[in-house]
Amino acid sequence: MSSDTRPLLEYSNVTVRKNEKNVLDSISLNIDVGENVAIIGPNGSGKSSLIKTITRDYYPLAGTDGLDFRIMGKDVWDLFEMRHFLGIVSYDLQEDYVRDVSGLDAVISGFFSSIGLYPNHQVSPEMNEKARELLEFLGISYLSDKNMSEMSTGEARRVLIARALVHDPQTLVLDEPSNSLDMRSRHVFREALRKVASSGKNIILVTHDLEDIIPEIGRVIFLKDGKVFLDGPKEDILTAKNLSELFNMHVEVACEKGYYRTWIDPLSL
């Protein structure tokens, strides 16, 4: 089988235990290369833990019956090798970047998987050019010389998308990307994501906000209490009934021009 026909993710019976708690509980999940997926769940449902299994920060309980834990057909990964097809943008990463690093250097640092650049890093003209191209692609060339510590949250987050794209990965994984962005910054951020998706890359997006589900995302997975609660085409999954069960409250939902929004009927509380 050629490498590009193998599923991106093949998980079966993945249980992750931390401090005597199953943070993921027997997760079975296949995601194919080429799929754009949103993973939705309330606080504490296991979304970040799932991402941490993808980045190999968390490992499943060994010896579980029927355990599969493969990415692109392999269960053991050299992280340097993995970054060529997986780009990760996480909230933790943004916190690490509150420092005096220019936007351009922050992007270039993606080549070294470091936080900022150091004297031992040999930056080639190609790296420089690629980083500038990515900043331009995302419409943020104006941030090249600005320090990350002086950028707004939304600006810094777009720089981190550019950083995650330096190795031209097939898939971009984003953990709660619109957290603490205002309405306009959310819109600008989502437009940047749409641009990435339209360029042929896949998006795996973790969020608790349905408005993050850009029209290019076709599949939705609900996580609840560390388990896959529902999984399928977004039109089937994103119903008021399903969302109400996921969040344990009466949720209304509407879809307009390809975007979803939810609200809570105060009379139902």
Ligand SMILES: Nc1ncnc2c1ncn2[C@@H]1O[C@H](COP(=O)(O)OP(=O)(O)OP(=O)(O)O)[C@@H](O)[C@H]1O
């Ligand atoms: N290293 C850990 N040690 C102990 N408990 C953990 C650890 N990692 C996660 N948990 C617990 O596992 C559960 C799932 O956490 P996780 O961060 O994956 O949820 P989440 O869906 O991303 O939540 P949020 O939306 O609040 O970010 C939570 O109850 C959390 O406290």
